[in-house]
Amino acid sequence: MTALVIQVAMEEEAQPFLDAADQVSEPVEIGRAVHRGLAVGDATVVLVRSGIGMVNAAVAAAGAIARYGSDDVAIVSAGTAGGLAAQVEVGDVIVASEAINVQADARAFGYALGQVPGMPEAYPVDEGLRAALAAVEVEGVAMRAGAMGAGDRFVTSDAALTLREEFPALLSIDMETAAVAHAALLHGARFAAARGVSDLCAPTADQFETHVDDAAARSARVVLAALGSLVR
Numbered sequence: 001m002t003a004l005v006i007q008v009a010m011e012e013e014a015q016p017f018l019d020a021a022d023q024v025s026e027p028v029e030i031g032r033a034v035h036r037g038l039a040v041g042d043a044t045v046v047l048v049r050s051g052i053g054m055v056n057a058a059v060a061a062a063g064a065i066a067r068y069g070s071d072d073v074a075i076v077s078a079g080t081a082g083g084l085a086a087q088v089e090v091g092d093v094i095v096a097s098e099a100i101n102v103q104a105d106a107r108a109f110g111y112a113l114g115q116v117p118g119m120p121e122a123y124p125v126d127e128g129l130r131a132a133l134a135a136v137e138v139e140g141v142a143m144r145a146g147a148m149g150a151g152d153r154f155v156t157s158d159a160a161l162t163l164r165e166e167f168p169a170l171l172s173i174d175m176e177t178a179a180v181a182h183a184a185l186l187h188g189a190r191f192a193a194a195r196g197v198s199d200l201c202a203p204t205a206d207q208f209e210t211h212v213d214d215a216a217a218r219s220a221r222v223v224l225a226a227l228g229s230l231v232r
Contacts, residue, residue, distance in 0.1 A: 002190075003068040004045045004231045005075040006223060007061060009052045009176050012213055013079030016220035017047050030067065033060035043227040050176065054101075054152050057176035061183035069189055074129055074230060077180045077193035078223050080215040081148065081172035082155055082201040084163060090200060091214065093141055093222050094172045095133045096148040096193035098122040099181040102163060102173065103151035113166055114149075116182070122147065123181030129192035132229035138221045146171035148193055150178035160201035173201060194222045 008014050017038060018024055025037035033056070034049045046068055050060030057077075065073050081094060088094070100114045100122045107113055112121045134145055149170040155163065163170065177193045184191035196215030223230075 002231050003073045005064045007048045008079040013216040014049045016217045030063045043231050054179040058179040058183045061180045065187045065189045074190040077177045078219045080198040081174040081195040082199050083197040084173045084201050085171045092144050092197045093218050095145045096125050098147050099178040100149045101178040102149040125192050126190035132226045133194045136222050136225040141218050148177045149173045155201045195219050
């Protein structure tokens with residue numbers, strides 16, 4: 001059976017999963033990441049809160065994969081994201097088709113923008129996990145599928161306009177997902193992501209504080225609704 005790790009960055013993103021659990025284990029810290037075992041219906045999963053940012057996310061993912069991935073491990077990046085594409089709206093849940101590190105720029109050496117040398121231009125998503133998330137129907141939640149970007153800065157309006165030009169396929173941006181995908185690829189783990197849009201990066205980026213809880217809850221509802229398929 002698949003060992004399912006759900007990784008979030010913040011406590012606000014962890015809380016909806018904790019609220020939905022029938023049982024929650026005592027927290028265990030590995031590095032700075034906080035691990036909790038959750039029993040949700042017939043499923044048992046691990047919830048990992050990494051802390052914000054690419055390095056925190058990658059270290060937490062690697063630690064979780066090493067600890068729980070002796071046979072088969074799947075890691076799902078959940079929580080919130082900023083909406084980047086013009087058609088994305090606050091409250092949407094994005095299911096990733098791929099993940100891109102928007103800070104990587106080794107074009108001087110012949111690599112594509114967003115490509116870390118030696119890594120793919122975009123990090124792949126496991127098709128089975130993606131399909132399980134995309135198949136979910138949650139009342140009141142609009143689902144979108146597309147590329148997710150991530151980097152170590154909060155994207156405001158000016159930066160968002162540049163990212164739209166440089167990465168026209170991106171639907172959303174956050175500060176962890178591509179790092180989780182990178183770690184999963186290196187360790188041979190399966191990866192997927194489903195994040196709720198908490199704010200729009202352009203034309204303004206002032207909605208995060210208002211909508212973070214709602215967006216985190218929507219992401220969690222989608223992941224939890226797919227649990228039966230994710231842990232097979």
